[in-house]
Amino acid sequence: MPDLLSFDLAIFLCGTFVAAFVTSLAGFAFGMIAAAVWLYALAPQQVSALIAAYALLVQGYAVWKLRHLLDVHRLMPFILGSAAGIPIGILALRWASAAQFRFGVGAILALFSLYNLVRPKMPSMKQAGRGADTAIGILNGFISGSTGLGGIAALIWSSMRGWTRDEQRAVFQPTAVATFVMMLVAFGGTGIITRETLRLFFMGLPVLALGMWLGWMLYGKLDEAAFRRIVLVLLLISGVTLIASAWR
Template sequence: MTVSEIAYLMIGAAAGGFINGLAGFGTALFALGFFLSIMPALEAVAVTVIISVVSGIQGLWIVRKAMLQNPKRLARFLVPAVFGIPLGVVSLQQIDVSMLKILIAFFLILYGGFFSLRRTLPQIDRPTPMIDCTVGFCAGILGGAASLSGALPTMWCSMRAWPRYETRAVLQPFNVAVLGLTAIMLIWAGAYHRQTLIYAGIALPTALVAAQLGIVVFRRLKDETFRRLLIGVCFLSGAILLLRELL
């Protein structure tokens, strides 16, 4: 492994870990581009999933109280997602994944751009169990089909007038659970061979430190600032995803 490869690996791990610690999602969108420059796609995804899950577990600790206070809210997103993931995997044979990613990227850019320019954000504070379940189910399908399980929950949760810890108490465990299932599938597919584990062993410490830095910043944010951060990350994620697919 060359010095430049190690540099790409650590930069990607730092970027992915920091955004995970800060926002509770987004590791793949920020790290995968660096990893794909030095390793095959399957290995890159496998390493990304590992640092996403482990970094996410750190984030779970800071929202543990909010999770326990409202477990039904999380379940409305997570349980339907579990049923959606296999449908997404099955649909890989019937859909153009690249086109799906481009459509999602445009949607993220439009959403993020529109709400970033608004002076006031939506204040949806009433219970919406059916919408929550629908978002979770569709997110599971997108996760199985295109590894984009976090897009819809992030957009929907950023429109809710929830405190930042409550918002993260949905996004963080949702992503950890979905990516944990993805990791099991990758183990079954034989993705974690010797070289993949070497890459992961180098990337993981960097990602963990960067995630802690992201958590420190998150603790200092105000609720309104965190909501705007989620919207901004949606826009940036869409732009990165679009550029990756087009180039």
């Protein structure tokens, strides 16, 4: 792919900053925010690879802080399932057109936002076993490999399992980090990570660090609930816009 035009590069850097800032402040949605912006400037495979690389940095620190809560026995079905689902997702990514990719990402953004805005009463899955957890892991891996948006399926499923908030975070965040690592290995092995993608990654690191730092500086100084709601509404609008653009 030829070098990005200056306008496209500006879109990429802007999306990186906003995603890092919001994630540090609100604690969620790096990949979704980044994808909502980057898809107007980058190719689908670049978007997926960069989401995995940056999200690994952003969420890796959070998982380190939660290391005392990690339950390997509980985590393994999600991680093994994700390992099985990622190759299928990558096949879909390699075959999908740009329009199909935008539609898929837009649908995920819209559905995730609606779920968190409406908060429908979901059936309790407290009695679900490791088989169900593995199936969710496979779905998580497929979504991750095809879009770069790792951890979404595990996040929603964890909220239905009757676990405490800390127990949920100790499942979906490590699952996401492990998924991002596996994605990057798979992307590297299939040629998805190109020299241009690496160049973008290193160019965006200072902007990523600045966004994270500003988010941490403002953490606790804003109405977190109101801020999250604004972010979700913006994600919903972005999702609908991406779906509409895919039909042009």
